[in-house]
Amino acid sequence: MTTKQKKGFEDSYVVEGKMALPYTYFAGSVGSKFITTVRDEKKIMGVRCPTCNLVYLPPRQVCDKDFTDIRDNWVDVGNSGTVTNFTVVRYDDKHMPRKAPFVLALIKMEGADTPFMHILEECKFEDVKIGMNVEAVFAKETTNTILDIDHFKPVAERASIQERNAGRKKWVADNENAVHGKQKGGKPDMSKPVIIAAALTGAATMRNQNPSVPYTPAEFATEAYKCWKAGAAMVHVHAREDNGMPTHDHERIRATYNAIKDKCPELIVNLSSAVGMGKTAEQRISQIIAVKPDMASLNTNTMNFSIVDRKTGKIFIEYVFENTFTMLQEFGKAMEENGVKPEIECYDMGGLDNTLLIAKQGFFSEPMNFNFVWGVAGGQAFRSDAFIAMMNAIPANANFTTCGVGTDQFPCIMQSCILGGHMRVGLEDNIKMPNGALAKGSYEQVEVAVNIADSLGRAVATTDEARAIMGLRKK
Amino acid sequence: MDRAAIIGVGMTKIEKSKVRETFADMAWEAVNKALADAGMSIDDIDNVVTTSSDFWDGRTISCMAVGDASGAADKNTSCVEGDGTYGAFYGYTRALSGSYKTTLVTGHSKGSQCISSLITNASFDPICERGLGMDMITACAMQANAYMNRTGLRPEDMAMVSVKNHGNALKNPMAQLPMNITVSDVIKSEMIADPLHKLDCSPVSDGCCAVIIAHESVATKFKQKPVWIRGLSLCTDSFFFGDRDLARSNALVEAAKNAYKMAGIKDPKKEIDIVELYDAFTYQELLWLEEMGLADYGKAAKLLEAGEFNINGPLPVNPSGGLLSGHPVIAAGLYRIAEVVMQLRGDAGEHQVKKAKTGIAHGVNGLCGQSHCVWILDKER
Numbered sequence: 001m002t003t004k005q006k007k008g009f010e011d012s013y014v015v016e017g018k019m020a021l022p023y024t025y026f027a028g029s030v031g032s033k034f035i036t037t038v039r040d041e042k043k044i045m046g047v048r049c050p051t052c053n054l055v056y057l058p059p060r061q062v063c064d065k066d067f068t069d070i071r072d073n074w075v076d077v078g079n080s081g082t083v084t085n086f087t088v089v090r091y092d093d094k095h096m097p098r099k100a101p102f103v104l105a106l107i108k109m110e111g112a113d114t115p116f117m118h119i120l121e122e123c124k125f126e127d128v129k130i131g132m133n134v135e136a137v138f139a140k141e142t143t144n145t146i147l148d149i150d151h152f153k154p155v156a157e158r159a160s161i162q163e164r165n166a167g168r169k170k171w172v173a174d175n176e177n178a179v180h181g182k183q184k185g186g187k188p189d190m191s192k193p194v195i196i197a198a199a200l201t202g203a204a205t206m207r208n209q210n211p212s213v214p215y216t217p218a219e220f221a222t223e224a225y226k227c228w229k230a231g232a233a234m235v236h237v238h239a240r241e242d243n244g245m246p247t248h249d250h251e252r253i254r255a256t257y258n259a260i261k262d263k264c265p266e267l268i269v270n271l272s273s274a275v276g277m278g279k280t281a282e283q284r285i286s287q288i289i290a291v292k293p294d295m296a297s298l299n300t301n302t303m304n305f306s307i308v309d310r311k312t313g314k315i316f317i318e319y320v321f322e323n324t325f326t327m328l329q330e331f332g333k334a335m336e337e338n339g340v341k342p343e344i345e346c347y348d349m350g351g352l353d354n355t356l357l358i359a360k361q362g363f364f365s366e367p368m369n370f371n372f373v374w375g376v377a378g379g380q381a382f383r384s385d386a387f388i389a390m391m392n393a394i395p396a397n398a399n400f401t402t403c404g405v406g407t408d409q410f411p412c413i414m415q416s417c418i419l420g421g422h423m424r425v426g427l428e429d430n431i432k433m434p435n436g437a438l439a440k441g442s443y444e445q446v447e448v449a450v451n452i453a454d455s456l457g458r459a460v461a462t463t464d465e466a467r468a469i470m471g472l473r474k475k
Numbered sequence: 476m477d478r479a480a481i482i483g484v485g486m487t488k489i490e491k492s493k494v495r496e497t498f499a500d501m502a503w504e505a506v507n508k509a510l511a512d513a514g515m516s517i518d519d520i521d522n523v524v525t526t527s528s529d530f531w532d533g534r535t536i537s538c539m540a541v542g543d544a545s546g547a548a549d550k551n552t553s554c555v556e557g558d559g560t561y562g563a564f565y566g567y568t569r570a571l572s573g574s575y576k577t578t579l580v581t582g583h584s585k586g587s588q589c590i591s592s593l594i595t596n597a598s599f600d601p602i603c604e605r606g607l608g609m610d611m612i613t614a615c616a617m618q619a620n621a622y623m624n625r626t627g628l629r630p631e632d633m634a635m636v637s638v639k640n641h642g643n644a645l646k647n648p649m650a651q652l653p654m655n656i657t658v659s660d661v662i663k664s665e666m667i668a669d670p671l672h673k674l675d676c677s678p679v680s681d682g683c684c685a686v687i688i689a690h691e692s693v694a695t696k697f698k699q700k701p702v703w704i705r706g707l708s709l710c711t712d713s714f715f716f717g718d719r720d721l722a723r724s725n726a727l728v729e730a731a732k733n734a735y736k737m738a739g740i741k742d743p744k745k746e747i748d749i750v751e752l753y754d755a756f757t758y759q760e761l762l763w764l765e766e767m768g769l770a771d772y773g774k775a776a777k778l779l780e781a782g783e784f785n786i787n788g789p790l791p792v793n794p795s796g797g798l799l800s801g802h803p804v805i806a807a808g809l810y811r812i813a814e815v816v817m818q819l820r821g822d823a824g825e826h827q828v829k830k831a832k833t834g835i836a837h838g839v840n841g842l843c844g845q846s847h848c849v850w851i852l853d854k855e856r
């Protein structure tokens with residue numbers, strides 16, 4: 001310590017001291033794992049609260065919203081995120097990690113719900129914006145601290161679908177030519193934007209097969225939002241209980257539907273009228289009438305719908321999926337009466353013919369929207385010529401999209417896109433990417449569909465365009 | 476429920492650097508002023524609550540330095556770490572317990588003796604946050620940014636708070652920074668951390684404040700007219716920054732709601748006559764007013780511009796000049812209570828507001844208003 005006198009205050013000494021006390025901070029198991037994972041695996045991990053489902057970053061022991069022990073529920077939140085807040089620090093001080101000026105930001109990582117703070121570099125101050133996408137740059141040499149992430153930098157990325165779409169002319173229906181592609185001299189018509197749909201779960205895909213399958217309303221909302229960001233105009237939903245079982249409970253389905261609409265109001269939501277195995281006709285249709293989604297699936301024939309080992313042919317689960325003519329008629333009428341557009345699911349030509357037969361009653365509103373489904377054990381496998389036969393069989397002003405189970409997924413959507421039809425992807429149909437790796441979520445398959453559209457020079461439909469094309473009610 | 480009242484207040488002038496004074500000097504002055512204000516002697520005080528914080532005090536176990544903090548020994552003493560309103564909250568609950576009749580509450584700080592940014596930096600999580608250099612100013616800069624982004628508030632809107640409060644301080648002899656400035660002076664002042672200019676920030680200050688809380692059974696026994704505590708509540712939000720919606724303050728909404736309920740206030744916009752709140756930064760005055768329900772969300776700046784919060788307006792806010800005109804950390808909230816008490820008694824002198832029956836005093840703990848303490852004081856019982 002030293003003493004000194006301030007000028008003008010000669011009667012009052014000041015004593016220069018310091019409160020510098022050594023202290024050992026224990027990082028605990030959670031802090032240690034967070035830091036060592038950043039250091040050794042270049043991965044940023046958060047923890048998910050099983051009660052409220054929030055993914056916390058920085059990770060911690062307890063969720064202070066509901067007092068749940070969350071320390072072991074680690075999730076990889078990815079290495080990129082968005083800036084939710086920032087400041088430019090204009091002053092130097094002992095505790096600052098950089099010389100001023102530099103940017104401190106709150107960054108919400110892709111897989112996290114709470115933003116965490118870090119340094120933002122490699123961009124001009126005037127370019128820093130709330131909402132900008134950034135990615136982690138890891139330190140070359142470790143210090144075993146949070147600065148093992150050296151800083152974040154902006155992600156150089158192609159214009160998002162929404163931005164690209166804002167820059168092109170909006171598609172409008174041309175009534176004279178409002179017919180699908182096959183009609184134009186045998187040449188495919190790819191002038192219509194292609195609608196990409198993502199089937200987020202189905203009734204049978206479980207988290208042990210792909211951990212990204214959403215179960216709770218909040219998880220559905222997050223997945224749906226990611227799909228929309230990636231280019232999907234519609235999501236197809238089978239609501240689940242917290243334990244993953246498919247549900248016909250109106251409240252749960254409504255909560256799931258509302259969660260998606262709250263997070264992403266413009267996105268089209270298509271609910272399943274199949275729900276899951278063993279549901280009664282009443283359970284299947286009453287929820288559609290109760291929730292009144294934009295669109296709902298309408299299944300067209302009674303068929304085997306089994307789980308079979310694709311390699312050995314061994315049957316695991318035997319199930320008959322009942323869709324009698326009466327059900328086809330009653331479900332179809334109920335949907336139309338409630339302003340819910342049916343998506344007509346055809347698992348083979350027989351189902352398509354059933355629909356055309358019933359359609360003579362005249363209750364289907366135009367245009368009809370067909371989905372050609374391939375690869376169900378009980379339906380037909382994907383074949384190019386069968387696809388063309390189905391396409392040629394639907395009414396001239398009807399739309400078609402397609403989806404395929406497992407490895408049928410990407411070939412069938414590619415063919416549909418070439419022929420002027422639409423595309424459905426998602427974990428309901430396939431848990432993998434084209435290279436066989438597990439998909440990080442349905443949104444990653446949406447990205448593949450966008451690449452297919454890009455390669456063919458087809459615009460990806462906005463939600464407004466998709467509504468106009470399929471004849472849905474306005475949002 | 477029993478009632479309690481504030482029967483005496485005392486404050487030192489808030490100054491940039493009280494070089495000649497120790498904590499004990501400041502406490503001696505503030506406590507004696509409060510005792511004189513109440514018409515009491517130290518023997519009439521049956522217990523003491525101090526508020527202090529080890530790092531601001533520059534000593535460990537600062538709660539035991541009662542002589543420095545209050546001038547009192549041989550009494551039942553206790554200490555609260557944090558803002559003075561929280562110490563006073565504890566003093567109030569002691570009064571309600573029935574075991575204590577007269578509680579002396581003090582709060583002191585000398586920002587001039589420490590480096591505040593290092594202390595606030597050390598409040599962050601040591602593993603995940605501290606090394607990044609966050610402190611009170613950078614944290615509040617981010618909050619200002621979040622609030623602007625959400626509501627469309629402009630730097631000029633925030634600057635009006637600085638103009639008003641420094642202007643009010645011209646009439647308050649206790650204020651540190653009386654200034655006649657314009658919006659453009661604020662905008663042209665040095666940028667500290669975007670979007671906060673120097674004149675958007677409160678200064679480093681020294682000061683001490685003391686208030687005396689009495690149980691209703693003795694509230695009228697002494698010379699001073701009691702100011703009644705009608706409603707009082709506090710609420711704390713999550714510690715981690717990213718867990719909170721920085722553009723809002725749920726903790727303040729909750730604290731204010733409960734305080735109004737306790738006071739039986741149905742329409743605070745109509746029933747509150749004066750507010751002294753914790754404007755550590757300009758934007759905070761607007762945000763806190765909105766979250767207390769005294770303006771619609773995102774609309775306080777418009778009301779400020781229209782003169783609603785001026786000293787002669789319908790709802791004077793910080794007629795003392797607020798924290799922007801003097802911010803002795805820890806004591807700042809107690810100053811708010813003391814100011815409201817003076818206003819309700821009609822003793823505020825040159826910065827006295829016209830009509831003052833019911834007032835709000837507000838204190839904050841933690842970064843960016845993590846925790847809020849709301850007091851509803853009334854000149855009538």
Ligand SMILES: [Zn+2]
Binds near residue numbers: 052063064
């Ligand atoms: Zn939780």
